[in-house]
Amino acid sequence: MSVVIAILAVALLAGVILLVSAPLRTARRRADLPSAELVELEAAREAKYSEIRDAELDYRTGKLSREDYESVAGALRAEALELLNRLEALQAGRLAGEEPGADD
Amino acid sequence: MAALGRICLLLALAVCVYGIGASLYGVRSGRVEFSESGRRSVYALAGILTVAFAVLEIAFLSNDFAFNTVADTSSRTTPEGYRAAAVWASQEGSLLLWAWLLSLWSSLALFLTRRRMRDVAAYATAILLGFGGFFVSLMIFYANPFATTSPAPAEGVGLDPLLRFPTMVIHPPMLYSGYTLCTIPLAFGMGALLARRVDADWIRAIRRFAFAAWLFLGIGILLGARWSYSELGWGGYWGWDAVENASLMPWLTGTAFLHSLMIQEKRGMLKVWNVSLVLATGTLAIMGTFLVRSGILNSIHAFGGATLGVPFVVLIALLIAGSIYLVVSRRDMLRTEHRLDSLLSREAMFLANNVVLVGLCFVIFWGTYFPLISEALTGREASVGPPWFDRYTVPLALILVLLSGIGPVIAWRRATLANARRNFVAPLLVAALTLVALIVAGVALKPFAIAMFCCAAFVLGSISQEFFRGVRARRAMAGEAAVVALGALVRRNRRRYGGYIVHLGMAVLFVGVAASSSFQHASELGLSPGGSTRVGAYTIRYVRPTATITPKYDQAHTGSTLSLGAVLDVSKNGHHVATLRPSEGYYDSGEPAQGSVGHLIGGQAVSHISMSAGVTRDVWTAIAPNISTPSLQRIITVGNRTLPPEDAEVAIAYLARAYLQRPPQAQFHFIVSPLVMWIWLGGLIVFGGGLIAIWPAPSTVRRRVGALARTRAQHGLARA
Amino acid sequence: MNPARKRTVRLIVALSAAVVLASALIYTSFSAASPALSPSQLLREAQPGRSYQLTGTVATGSVQRQGSVLHFSVEDRAGGTTIPVSYRGTVPDPFREGREIIVTVQKQGDRYLGERDSLITKCPSKYQTAPTGEKQNY
Numbered sequence: 001m002s003v004v005i006a007i008l009a010v011a012l013l014a015g016v017i018l019l020v021s022a023p024l025r026t027a028r029r030r031a032d033l034p035s036a037e038l039v040e041l042e043a044a045r046e047a048k049y050s051e052i053r054d055a056e057l058d059y060r061t062g063k064l065s066r067e068d069y070e071s072v073a074g075a076l077r078a079e080a081l082e083l084l085n086r087l088e089a090l091q092a093g094r095l096a097g098e099e100p101g102a103d104d
Numbered sequence: 105m106a107a108l109g110r111i112c113l114l115l116a117l118a119v120c121v122y123g124i125g126a127s128l129y130g131v132r133s134g135r136v137e138f139s140e141s142g143r144r145s146v147y148a149l150a151g152i153l154t155v156a157f158a159v160l161e162i163a164f165l166s167n168d169f170a171f172n173t174v175a176d177t178s179s180r181t182t183p184e185g186y187r188a189a190a191v192w193a194s195q196e197g198s199l200l201l202w203a204w205l206l207s208l209w210s211s212l213a214l215f216l217t218r219r220r221m222r223d224v225a226a227y228a229t230a231i232l233l234g235f236g237g238f239f240v241s242l243m244i245f246y247a248n249p250f251a252t253t254s255p256a257p258a259e260g261v262g263l264d265p266l267l268r269f270p271t272m273v274i275h276p277p278m279l280y281s282g283y284t285l286c287t288i289p290l291a292f293g294m295g296a297l298l299a300r301r302v303d304a305d306w307i308r309a310i311r312r313f314a315f316a317a318w319l320f321l322g323i324g325i326l327l328g329a330r331w332s333y334s335e336l337g338w339g340g341y342w343g344w345d346a347v348e349n350a351s352l353m354p355w356l357t358g359t360a361f362l363h364s365l366m367i368q369e370k371r372g373m374l375k376v377w378n379v380s381l382v383l384a385t386g387t388l389a390i391m392g393t394f395l396v397r398s399g400i401l402n403s404i405h406a407f408g409g410a411t412l413g414v415p416f417v418v419l420i421a422l423l424i425a426g427s428i429y430l431v432v433s434r435r436d437m438l439r440t441e442h443r444l445d446s447l448l449s450r451e452a453m454f455l456a457n458n459v460v461l462v463g464l465c466f467v468i469f470w471g472t473y474f475p476l477i478s479e480a481l482t483g484r485e486a487s488v489g490p491p492w493f494d495r496y497t498v499p500l501a502l503i504l505v506l507l508s509g510i511g512p513v514i515a516w517r518r519a520t521l522a523n524a525r526r527n528f529v530a531p532l533l534v535a536a537l538t539l540v541a542l543i544v545a546g547v548a549l550k551p552f553a554i555a556m557f558c559c560a561a562f563v564l565g566s567i568s569q570e571f572f573r574g575v576r577a578r579r580a581m582a583g584e585a586a587v588v589a590l591g592a593l594v595r596r597n598r599r600r601y602g603g604y605i606v607h608l609g610m611a612v613l614f615v616g617v618a619a620s621s622s623f624q625h626a627s628e629l630g631l632s633p634g635g636s637t638r639v640g641a642y643t644i645r646y647v648r649p650t651a652t653i654t655p656k657y658d659q660a661h662t663g664s665t666l667s668l669g670a671v672l673d674v675s676k677n678g679h680h681v682a683t684l685r686p687s688e689g690y691y692d693s694g695e696p697a698q699g700s701v702g703h704l705i706g707g708q709a710v711s712h713i714s715m716s717a718g719v720t721r722d723v724w725t726a727i728a729p730n731i732s733t734p735s736l737q738r739i740i741t742v743g744n745r746t747l748p749p750e751d752a753e754v755a756i757a758y759l760a761r762a763y764l765q766r767p768p769q770a771q772f773h774f775i776v777s778p779l780v781m782w783i784w785l786g787g788l789i790v791f792g793g794g795l796i797a798i799w800p801a802p803s804t805v806r807r808r809v810g811a812l813a814r815t816r817a818q819h820g821l822a823r824a
Numbered sequence: 825m826n827p828a829r830k831r832t833v834r835l836i837v838a839l840s841a842a843v844v845l846a847s848a849l850i851y852t853s854f855s856a857a858s859p860a861l862s863p864s865q866l867l868r869e870a871q872p873g874r875s876y877q878l879t880g881t882v883a884t885g886s887v888q889r890q891g892s893v894l895h896f897s898v899e900d901r902a903g904g905t906t907i908p909v910s911y912r913g914t915v916p917d918p919f920r921e922g923r924e925i926i927v928t929v930q931k932q933g934d935r936y937l938g939e940r941d942s943l944i945t946k947c948p949s950k951y952q953t954a955p956t957g958e959k960q961n962y
Contacts, residue, residue, distance in 0.1 A: 005108045016148040023140035043304035047369050054516050060577035063515035063523055072517055266917060338914050474853055486857035487877060710917050
């Protein structure tokens with residue numbers, strides 16, 4: 001009985017060590033993560049899109065008057081466009097300059 | 105076998121220590137492979153603890169009484185299903201369950217975030233492994249589930265009969281999943297602060313786990329309430345007991361967080377508030393875990409040695425101090441990007457909701473820890489009872505329900521006042537009609553209950569109006585049939601409509617709570633066979649006594665030696681409604697000092713209630729038979745004197761027969777509660793709505809919408 | 825009033841309201857609370873008409889039921905002083921002689937009346953299991 005347990009224990013230990021040390025052993029090139037700013041802008045863009053859709057739904061379900069909707073939607077679209085421009089600039093900058101996607 | 109378990113614990117501790125070191129080194133030095141190794145340590149921990157849990161489970165199922173926990177909480181006569189669940193019936197086993205669930209959920213969380221937020225995830229890994237290491241250390245040094253005695257006893261004590269109920273089996277895993285899931289947002293929150301990356305990405309990644317924590321914790325709490333009501337003998341579902349409150353508090357702050365994180369996602373506001381909520385939720389979860397096992401507060405749940413109190417206090421103090429330090433030192437990063445545009449906006453409603461929820465949490469916190477507070481301030485330990493809790497939580501709950509009816513009618517950012525006023529007409533009408541209907545129906549005018557009914561009606565009106573208008577708008581745009589439009593509407597706006605369903609469910613739940621608390625009829629009295637009594641609109645008649653003997657055939661299948669009960673006939677206006685069979689089970693105490701016959705029924709006595717549950721009302725019955733009559737006691741003493749242990753069961757048979765032939769008057773407890781079923785139904789609706797809200801929108805929809813919005817944005821600006 | 829000023833005013837109003845409510849809460853908790861006392865403390869300090877949480881063990885041989893009233897005596901954990909209690913209401917399943925209990929009592933003359941449904945029985949000292957349950961039936 002105790003021999004079986006000893007074998008199981010050793011196997012467990014070996015498995016754990018293999019699993020945990022794998023990244024240290026293989027000299028695999030870690031995938032470059034997108035830069036923090038890029039991730040942030042994309043998140044903000046998604047949030048802005050959903051805001052625009054929410055505003056439209058608010059208008060169509062009668063919570064906003066037409067004037068209010070136009071002004072809110074206009075402001076949101078302007079903000080969205082600014083985000084898209086910044087995103088494009090960032091992506092262009094990454095392609096043009098040899099800026100490695102530093103993950104900070 | 106136990107040796108393998110002990111080895112697993114030591115290995116687990118080693119892995120935790122290594123993982124913390126590797127993650128921290130990896131993040132400080134920028135050497136990603138070490139952070140990666142740290143993350144894999146969490147996976148390894150999950151694997152090791154799974155093996156350990158399996159060892160313990162096997163020990164229980166195979167009746168290996170060498171294990172102390174098996175001998176203390178299981179026996180050969182404990183039914184198999186309960187034997188498997190008895191693993192978490194002891195302090196040691198429940199610690200293992202907690203650590204195991206923590207490792208599983210942490211592995212999942214870190215796996216899902218393996219490609220993002222490297223720094224944040226590395227710190228989070230260290231913190232989660234810290235928690236894991238804490239619990240594993242508790243097991244190694246204070247309460248080891250793999251402690252053994254040699255020689256092994258031949259038979260165990262058996263699972264406490266009070267725990268031999270199905271709901272009891274599932275309640276701890278659900279609750280512990282909730283608690284452990286609360287620590288994940290805490291770890292990521294602290295990680296984000298440590299890595300100085302408190303941005304939109306962190307919030308988005310956390311959302312799923314915060315929701316999962318909310319879901320499991322909520323289910324655990326509701327299951328506990330249901331267990332208390334339908335399986336224990338006091339007929340209530342909530343007693344403001346310290347441990348109940350301890351699980352409710354993180355749920356309240358978690359609910360607040362789910363709302364306020366939407367505001368941060370949209371407007372970049374409330375960063376400090378959100379991070380504080382996350383840290384508070386995690387800390388409250390640890391405090392809840394601590395309360396249950398430290399015996400520091402008088403509670404029927406308090407179990408576990410006082411020895412565990414000190415390590416937990418240290419951990420909680422560290423968490424609180426660490427949280428405050430991190431938030432204060434990073435406060436410039438947590439500056440708000442925008443401010444509230446208008447008080448008449450959904451953001452403002454969410455803020456109000458947060459305030460009420462945190463207020464509720466504060467009230468409950470104060471009342472729960474009051475014995476400690478009063479002892480510290482006045483030197484005298486005093487406690488507050490349910491009436492005090494009710495006095496403050498009921499009005500707050502009313503405001504909460506009311507807000508959930510107002511919110512849907514208000515637009516994001518800035519609502520038009522005229523439109524809002526118009527939109528309130530229908531819901532107010534529904535509420536007013538409800539009030540009139542209640543008065544006309546002659547319902548007793550209990551102010552808080554009536555107020556809750558009207559608020560719930562208001563919510564129903566408001567939400568129905570939202571669905572109706574939404575479907576109408578969708579049909580105007582896409583020309584679909586009503587049902588299809590409804591499906592599309594919900595699918596494309598999951599958060600909004602899922603949220604509406606959650607609020608509807610909460611309203612239903614509160615209606616159930618209000619009705620069953622304020623309009624209950626209860627009575628306690630003694631009855632003999634043939635006797636009857638009236639409770640509310642029902643007549644309950646004691647038809648005849650019942651008795652079952654031997655563990656194999658007991659009514660509730662829980663292994664009792666003797667079970668005495670009654671057959672009750674419930675009728676209303678002469679029509680038969682239900683036949684109920686409450687009973688009381690008597691269990692083996694295993695103490696020879698009580699005599700060969702006495703010990704067979706001298707252990708824990710457990711009431712098995714019988715209930716007729718319906719949509720409009722529950723009829724709940726419990727019995728306490730009288731086995732102390734002289735004639736019955738004589739059978740026991742004569743049996744003790746004359747029968748050897750192996751024949752003692754004969755006396756039990758005599759006892760049962762004597763009880764059936766000349767049943768003494770038994771004490772009964774009857775309760776008729778209206779709308780209790782609505783509480784459980786409301787809970788189901790809440791969780792269903794929550795699932796809809798959190799379900800990820802198919803990515804194709806998102807991309808299509810993205811492109812559409814982009815072109816519209818460009819056109820919009822070109823026009824302007 | 826400019827927006828910043830409006831916001832400050834709003835914040836001050838909100839905070840003041842919170843402070844007032846919290847103070848009301850804290851104040852009432854002290855007056856609504858019942859102090860926890862052992863039998864010897866209760867004998868010394870009990871005033872008629874006030875509720876106290878009596879904590880101690882059920883004295884052996886003291887449990888008697890008379891119809892719907894349960895009579896039992898509570899003694900100090902360390903032994904010594906005992907106090908007779910008359911109690912109506914649900915009796916938890918774990919209740920038996922020698923177990924630790926908490927019951928809310930009021931002194932009436934020489935007798936101590938237990939408040940209805942306030943009897944709580946703690947787990948037996950040998951660490952048994954998880955929740956022994958809420959207030960139970962008799």
